Amino acid sequence: MTEKFLPVQDYLPDSGTYELLPFKFEPVGADEVILTNLTGEFLYLKREKLDSLVSHRLAPSDADYRALRARHFIRQPNDRATLDLLALKTRTRLSRLANFTNLHLFVVTLRCDHACHYCQVSRQSEDRQSFDMSEETADRALDLVFRSPNPAIKIEFQGGEPLLNFPLVRYVVEKAEQRNRVERRDLQFVVATTLSMVTDEILEFCRVHGIHISTSLDGPEDLHNRNRPRPGRDSHRKFTDGLKKARDVLGYDAVSAVMTTSPASLPRAREIVDEYIEHGFDSIFLRPLSPYGFAIKTKSYQAYDAGSWLEFYRAGMDYIIDLNKRGVRFVEHYSSVILKKMLTNDDPMFVDLMSPCGAGISAVVFNYDGDVYASDESRMLNEMGDATFKLGNVHSDSYRDIFASDALLSVLEDSFASSAPMCSDCAFEPWCGADPVFHHATQGDILGRKPESEFCKRMMGMIRYLLDVMRADPQAKSIFMTWVNS
Amino acid sequence: MLTLSGSALETGLTAPALFRLTTVPDLPAPLRAQRAFLMRGLGDVPEGYPHYLVFDRDPIPANGAAFTRLDEKFAYLSDDDIVHLSPHGHVRTLFRSASNHNSILLTEQCNNYCLMCSQPPKRKDDRWIVDEVRQLVPMMPRTTKSLGITGGEPTLFGDDFLDIIRLCKSWLPTTALHVLSNGRSFADVGFARNYAAVDHPALTVGIPVYSDDPSRHDYVVQEKGAFDETIRGILNLKRFGQRVEIRVVVHKQTFERLPELAEFIARNLVFVDHVALMGLEMMGFTRANLDALWIDPIEYRDELSAAVAVLRAYRIPVSVYNHQLCLINPDVGIAYVKSISDWKNEYVPECDGCARRDECGGFFSSGVKHGYSPSIKPFPHRHPAVD
């Protein structure tokens, strides 16, 4: 090295001159901790290093010092870019909130041809009068939909089985399109259906109007039929036929599927994933059963606990990661939601995992009778006689009444996870959510007592699993990186 | 290697001048007045050109006009090239129409002092270059595809630098303009705003970031606090919607944290338009600091793979420049660009018989001359199938 160049030591900061930036930590194993900062970045540190870090004794020549400074856990007093970047990333994270409601669920009928064990809202009934949404109700709901300031509007038709009231689906689609000629929003439609009653005529309507289909697939035939009883015990066959038809008409990507984990599903994670692959899906949502509906009524909502679900989840994920390594691209959505918060500045705004909670912000539900709820779960809770999360009714309340209602505001206010006890100092909080409806339903407390909460156990379990995998397996981490950016 | 600067054999010039060259004998008179005629061998000498270039032993223009005689090193000169000639016989080629890599060196001064600078900065005031460039830009063919502005640090001239960008926008609106800057000047919001206000339709600034660790970057550029200014500069540029490319030279002082740097970019600067990961060029300071800088690229191939994988996962366009194909992992191939020279890709004896020579960028001539990896290994040809 020639004289005129200075050695690397000359560019290190003076010892003890750094400042701490906001971060939290959790123990990992006996002698390590994981640190997370405001924007969800993380790194591991030995315990004794944590002590020297907080006491401002960590030497600038220490490799951990470099990582901590580069990832914005500490800064030198002159590091102005650090604050700019942290602010920018925080802003990106929160920017989605500013757009307000995007997903509008229309429960067009409560009637259904299935009698699923874990569904309490649907009815086996011919009585259209009592359980179908009327055109008048739909009109009022649409008024509210277009009050949303969000440039994107997604209308999802739910039930019961929405195909049993397809004339109303048609009505809403056509009305919404008509209004949109003036409104010029990015308008999308989804029908959530088991596909058992799908006809060529319905599909043709979906094709012409660009409507997507979200259907249900719980696993192999016996499991699926057991979870989803209907007369003739042919739910799976109906699904298979319907899926083929729907794809033929609408195109491959216009049809997606969701899964419900019943206790019978728990030992069968691999088979369920294989079933999805067999039907040509490239993703799955390993969704735990919500503590609502039938389950709550019978006070047996713990059909299985977080521990057994986690076992199922880990088995499924191990298999899915293995598939990806063998070149089969296959995504698990629940993990993706968390990983997105770990690995990017984007908040995927998944309603269960938002902080503040997504209720009324990312989703709003219009029930068949005009009642408005903060989320699908709130509607189910109301079916159980708990109206806590009912925001109002389209026939009697104004936009203001509904979206500035105490029910919504107090939930929102109470649900910044960063203010809940335990969550406020939990290192996983930037990746976690609030789910006030869950905690209200299970603990009678919107904030929840996290040490005893199944939600918290599930989140901690998933987060620790994902962290361990990424740490032990760089290839899996690369795969996750592609998930969160797709 | 091309000789871009050298001495003429003789010249009849009395004052320094810039000339755009032509071999077309019958240009309209007003255009002849703005060109120098490039004579090749015998033939009629058209009238009306202010200056003539002849080679070697070729006969001189019979009309007695002023001429400059060049040797064969300048034989590459052709139509629409632009040269600067001095009365002392100094020749500098400033623009070659056949090249897609023309660039304007705006100054040799710099506020960094990079270990591997290929154009070692000088302190002396060279603002005169700005005046020359003001003349040069309007002489360039308006069909020029791309043009670079380099230094030193071209932004050090402040408003004069912005003037040059404006001039390019006016005369060469369809020419993609690529500025190489260390980005620090843009930490000044006002300057970044003025730069954006030029509103050039095809302008990119390439800015080096050498590490996610500020002290490591500062060391490589030999300037405390440079990292902070550079990052703030990039943020300001993106805030005003400017195109930014991040340029990373990979060497012994930067390869270790290359994957971390990629993650830093993915997390903090995901909105940049391109990331270039470049091999070391054996020029300028690099040769003085060879021990501190040189590492066989084969030794950092895994870091390179990891960095490319991260950037690609986050959908940040990434290219790997100045590398030899046999020294990278196959998964880097997707980002590999056959770059290096716009004139002639050079190879070394080890390359003989390599099956992928056509796809490989080969070497800088400086690399061929001053040392290259001992790990160069030609790709075998697949044996032709025998029926």
Add this chain to the structure above:
Amino acid sequence: MMKKIKMIRLELDRSIYSDEAVQKAAYRFIDRFAAIVSRADNSIVVEITFGTESSNQREHVVADFKKELLDQNLRLRIKTETEAVRNLILAYAFSKSGLQE
């Protein structure tokens, strides 16, 4: 057999442990024991009541709780030191002059 009430009493130096740290640590353990926190002169007293755990399990939990006390102390130090910069970042994030995307 009659269940004995398993009680453990911890006395913590107030010059080392803050009230807040002790409260937060105790909260994190509400699924494992009931705790009553009170103040004496220079100490904070934590009275821990267990359920049916074996003495071995109890020892483990108490050991974990002591670690948690130290962690909470550390968390508070970090929080106190970074409060101002946190507010600054949030103020920047919500200000109009941030990067427009």
